[in-house]
Amino acid sequence: MINEKALEEIRDTLEKHILQLNFEGEPKELYEPISYLMQLGGKRIRPLLALLSYGLFKDGYQKILTPAAAIEVFHNFTLMHDDIMDNAPIRRGRQTVHEKWDDNTAILSGDVMLVKAYEMLLEVETDKLHPALKLFSKTAAEVCEGQQLDMNFESLDQVSEEEYLNMIRLKTAVLLGFSLQLGAVLAGASESDALHLYDFGVNIGIGFQLKDDLLDVFADKEKFGKQVGGDILANKKTYLLIKAKELAAGKEKAALEQWLAAKEFDPAEKVKAVTAIYEQLEIREKTMNLMADFFEKGFNQLANIKVQKPEALQILWSLTRKLATREN
Structure with a gap:
């Protein structure tokens, strides 16, 4: 399909641009972790959405490759710090930065990544720089707010559905919304169209996180690529657990509470029982x-946008539909 070919061309151009970014500096222990993490790959969904959004209104997405890549640098900054907080040993099949180096280095390298993201955004055209930086700063703070809420939930016995949805909106979804909004702003789209794209991104972002919650429990092991039931073993307050605690009664409630309180258990047995x-x-x-x-x-939201390039809208629609129906 021509859409697939066009999408792959954009994806390849973006990947080459990201891998060519220069993060060298002294002391090397501060900068090497940045290059290491950025070269571990990933789906690059956020910068790709920015490029596709730009393409809805204007040709020449190559003009905004660096600002789009800034979103990926920021995203990886959050992952570097999240891995420390989660004590995660593996990221994309390789050692996490804090494991390969140490916690202090990972904190400082992450800080530099945030600075680099702002530096890369300075390549935005002068007349669009202020709104771009203002939107980015708001989003960056919201992502941190979402991460703090997620950590707060670990020590709470009860988390409501509304509280959980707000947390994933902040931690995950607003950055997808910003990516689409930024592309529209840089292309000179109307404020209305940019906001529709933001709302599109936030809503599908919440949907994607719910999909992740679901896959963690019910995915095909062969397709999922990681441990099924990890959230269950960690008693992570996902939508599934929150809803189960709300609805369980009688024997089901007693069994669920027993598994949540258990300190020693057979992992496979717990996953099977809670599932x-x-x-x-x-x-x-x-x-x-x-x-x-x-x-x-x-x-x-997409139906409300006055796009200049209908074929670009089809590419964006196809990509997000594919992500929504993924099995891993």
């Missing part, structure tokens, strides 16, 4: 319904 409780409470169906609602809200 069975989810099945009895129809948690999979409820999660899928909520996820579908957010995807629908998101895609409805």
Whole structure:
């Protein structure tokens, strides 16, 4: 399909640009972790969305490759610091920065990444620089707010559905919304169109996180590529667990509380037992319904945009639909 060919061309151009970014400096221990993390790959969804959004209104997405890549640098900054907070040993199949170097180096390298992201955004055209930086700063603060809420949830017995959805909106979804909004702003789109794209990104971002929650429990092990049931083992307050705690009664409630309180257990047995409780409470169906609602809200926003390049809208639509139906 021509859409797939066009998308791959944009993706390849973006990847080459990111891999050519220069993060060298002294002391090398500060800068080497940045290059290491940036070269581990990833889907590059956020900068890709910025380029596709720009393409809805104007040709020549190559003009904004560096500002788009700034979003990826910022995203990886958050991952570098998140890995420290989560004590995660592996990122994209390789050692995390704090494991390969140490915590202090990872903190400082992450700080430099945030500075680099701002530096890269300075390549925006002068008349669009102020709104771009203002939107980015707001988004960066919101991502940190979401991460703090996620950490707060670890020590809370009860988290409501509304609180959880707000947390993932901040931690995950607003950066997708910003990516699309930035592309539109840099292309000179109307404020209305830029906001519709932002809302599109936020809604599908929440849908994507709900999809991740679902896959962690119900994914095909062969396709998922990582441990199924990791959230269950960690008692992570995902939408599935929050809904199960809300709905469970009688024997199901007692069993769920017993597994949540257990300090010693067989991992496979816990995953199997909690998954069975989810099945009895129809948690999979409820999660899928909520996820579908957010995807629908998101895609409805696209109908309100006055695009200049309908073929570019088809590429954006196809990409996000594919992500929404992924199995890993």
